[in-house]
């Protein structure tokens with residue numbers, strides 16, 4: 109049966125694509141080797157540097173985020189190289205599995221999937237690695253399976269304090285353009301991102317930002333790679349072109365997304381996400397439910413993972429909400445399947461979209477008979493009313 113009204117896609121990526129970006133993508137395909145293309149190429153390549161906050165090269169792949177994960181490793185590593193990876197949740201776990209398939213040797217720092225990476229444990233592991241066999245520290249900036257962030261600046265400080273030469277690799281696939289990310293200032297060596305989360309685009313583009321130090325590692329790396337090769341990309345990119353066919357129409361959308369982010373002002377975008385996350389947590393707490401992330405200062409501005417009471421099935425709640433409210437919420441992944449549902453409040457997202465989302469959840473909690481207190485939506489509204497939107501000017 110037809111459901112009236114727009115579908116609420118409230119999963120933490122892909123996020124809803126704003127009409128302005130859909131219109132920008134809706135163009136005839138152009139010749140990616142033609143004379144006019146370089147202008148678009150330069151525009152998105154330099155634009156992405158402003159989003160990563162870097163003067164270093166940004167590589168754009170026609171691939172999902174997973175491709176850029178692989179690119180980060182195959183461009184810098186040799187077979188058998190050791191990595192230090194923090195398992196903050198399902199996505200960190202998947203990156204580790206990918207590394208093993210490539211013939212690398214991850215050393216894991218485990219967590220309870222309810223917090224970010226602990227810099228003290230990273231420092232300890234690096235200090236113990238006297239022979240400097242660890243070639244990279246890999247951390248997920250915004251762990252999309254748990255709604256916990258890691259403080260990347262403090263991870264850099266831990267590596268420096270251990271006086272260890274390992275590269276710092278950061279998955280900011282769901283962090284970039286929603287949560288503050290500072291590639292140069294935080295001394296990140298390789299950042300990995302994707303198009304379908306904070307960048308408000310459909311899936312299909314992914315990114316590597318690469319430091320000088322990563323480019324040096326690239327010269328010594330021997331893992332086989334061809335499609336992912338940074339040097340081929342960087343060479344063609346200097347002229348505004350790509351070594352193979354780029355996802356042309358997504359690049360039209362990317363140029364529009366970069367403009368939109370700067371029109372609002374990146375810092376305003378980050379503040380909006382933080383405010384929506386805080387309002388969401390106010391709702392969860394009023395419902396008497398529990399947020400998956402245990403550390404207040406690590407709670408994600410991008411999404412909130414909510415635990416359902418013991419004996420309840422989060423997936424049943426989600427399917428109830430989909431059927432009754434035409435709204436998709438994120439599922440619990442692997443270890444937390446059925447135990448949590450995830451509310452995405454990222455990308456092109458407004459106060460009224462958030463309130464609609466929370467009202468839909470409150471309705472779903474009632475219909476699915478999940479024990480809860482009423483008033484979560486009201487608590488979020490109160491939070492939004494008491495913290496009016498920042499009026500600061502866009503950069």
Ligand SMILES: *Cc1c(COP(=O)(O)O)cnc(C)c1O
Nearest residue numbers: 172173174199250252281282302
């Ligand atoms: C979405 C996501 C990925 C996976 O990206 P794909 O585009 O699905 O390959 C990896 N890491 C994080 C943190 C993500 O949010």
